[in-house]
Amino acid sequence: GIHSWNYEDEDTKGVFRWGDQYPECDGLNQSPIDIETARVQVNRDLTVEIGGLDETHETWIRNNGHTAQLGLLDSPKPNLTGTAVNGKLYEFAQLHFHWGEKSDRGSEHSVDSVFYPAEMHMVFYRKQYGDIETAVKYKDGLAVVGVFLQNSKTNNPNYDPLIYAVRQAPDYKAKSFLPSEITLRQLLPRNTQKFYRYSGSLTTPPCDEIVTWILLADPVEIGEQQLEVFRHERTNYVSMRSGSNRIDHNYRYQAPINRRIVESSFN
Ligand code: B30
Ligand code: ZN
Numbered sequence: 001g002i003h004s005w006n007y008e009d010e011d012t013k014g015v016f017r018w019g020d021q022y023p024e025c026d027g028l029n030q031s032p033i034d035i036e037t038a039r040v041q042v043n044r045d046l047t048v049e050i051g052g053l054d055e056t057h058e059t060w061i062r063n064n065g066h067t068a069q070l071g072l073l074d075s076p077k078p079n080l081t082g083t084a085v086n087g088k089l090y091e092f093a094q095l096h097f098h099w100g101e102k103s104d105r106g107s108e109h110s111v112d113s114v115f116y117p118a119e120m121h122m123v124f125y126r127k128q129y130g131d132i133e134t135a136v137k138y139k140d141g142l143a144v145v146g147v148f149l150q151n152s153k154t155n156n157p158n159y160d161p162l163i164y165a166v167r168q169a170p171d172y173k174a175k176s177f178l179p180s181e182i183t184l185r186q187l188l189p190r191n192t193q194k195f196y197r198y199s200g201s202l203t204t205p206p207c208d209e210i211v212t213w214i215l216l217a218d219p220v221e222i223g224e225q226q227l228e229v230f231r232h233e234r235t236n237y238v239s240m241r242s243g244s245n246r247i248d249h250n251y252r253y254q255a256p257i258n259r260r261i262v263e264s265s266f267n
Contacts, residue, residue, distance in 0.1 A: 003065055005205045007250050008239060015252055018205050025207035030255035031200030032108035035215065035262055045083055046197060046265040048214055050145070052078035052092075053188070056181035061165040063174050065235045066204065066250055068166045069096040078184050080124045080143055084197050084265070085212055090124035090143045093132045095187070097121070098203070099230045101248045103151050106227075108203050108251045109215055111196075116219060117227055118149035119251075120187065121203075136202070141210040145195075147188060148219035155223030158186040163226045172236045172245075189218040198262040203252045217266065 004021060008014035019026035058073040072078075077092040100106025103117035110116075122145040125135035135141035155163075161178040169176035194217040201209045233247040242248060 003205075006235075006237065007066070007252075009241065011240065018207065022205040022207055024201070024209060025205060027201065027207065027209055028258045029200060029209040029260060030207060031203050031211060031213060032110075032252060032254050033198070033200065033257050033260075033262075034113055034254055035109060035111045035196050036257075037112050040196065040262045040264045042267040043197075043263040043265065046195070046263060047082040048080065048084045048145070048192065048195060048265075049082045050078060050080050050184070050192065052076065053185040054183050056183055059162075059165075059178040059182055060175055061162065061169065061178065062176075063166075063169055063172055063233050063247075065172050066247065067096040067098065068230060068233055069094050070162065079127070080145070084195070084214055085140075085143050088140060089127045091127045092184075093123045093125050095120060095122045095184075097149075097230055098251045099149075099227060099249065100251060101231065103224065103227060106249065106251055107148055108254075109146055109148075109213075110254070111217075116148040116150050118222065118230065120147040120149060120220070121145070122147070122184070122187075136208050136210055139210055140212070141208070142202075143212045143214060145192075146213060146215040148216070149222045149227075150219035151227070152221035152223055155226050156221050158182075159222055159226055162187070163229050166233065167229050170232055171234050187220065189216060189220050191218050192216060194218060194264075194266045196262050196264050198257075198260055200255075200260075217264070 099118040107116040107119035125132040129135035
């Protein structure tokens with residue numbers, strides 16, 4: 001396959017051995033982490049401004065073998081700036097999801113050790129670097145907005161077009177279009193001004209330590225049936241543990257915070 005790493009517990013390419021092939025995965029500023037709220041430093045000057053949230057886009061989704069990844073066909077793309085990224089300008093690249101086998105786990109980050117069933121990552125790259133492949137070579141290359149997905153009793157209709165497209169293309173490398181145009185606002189919680197910020201890494205190999213993490217405090221609700229659609233995505237290998245080729249979980253284990261400080265825009 002195109003990836004020489006996976007989320008297996010016991011595999012030389014598995015999540016505990018990523019550092020063998022990708023040394024940065026053993027670094028001191030890795031993601032994800034647990035946000036210990038008692039240690040968070042409130043910084044009321046922190047802002048995030050996401051532009052273009054209300055524009056509708058023609059949108060595709062692709063199973064890349066480790067997640068369902070969404071991209072926008074049309075430009076201009078949404079952008080991100082604010083004091084949380086020192087006023088620099090970032091452009092939307094893609095968004096994707098991490099989830100668990102069951103709804104007691106699945107998010108990569110946690111708050112006071114509380115995990116959610118899934119987490120969405122809206123990935124932005126610093127525009128002056130031209131493209132994401134170049135941007136990942138720089139310390140300020142990416143800003144990723146992390147959004148917790150919380151279980152609700154009913155499906156979230158705002159997520160229906162996306163979930164429909166994921167269901168249409170469950171196979172490894174399959175791609176499908178959303179049945180209707182969507183806005184990124186549809187996928188976010190109402191309040192995007194309450195967030196945590198810290199410096200970390202890509203949560204997948206090569207684990208580059210180039211990400212300004214912006215984790216929204218408020219979750220978005222998603223139904224259990226909608227979560228099940230993610231869990232039925234297929235990859236290109238059979239898991240030793242489950243004996244199936246479903247991407248039944250795709251979260252990384254957490255890293256220690258080490259010398260880093262997490263700030264919050266609220267208290
Ligand atoms: S995350 O938000 O920290 N999970 C990348 C971006 C964000 C995160 C992780 C990785 C990224 O840009 N990776 C390089 C591109 N990928 C993406 C892909 O299409 O297939 C290639 C890769 O990882 O090797 Cu999978
Ligand atoms: Zn991610």
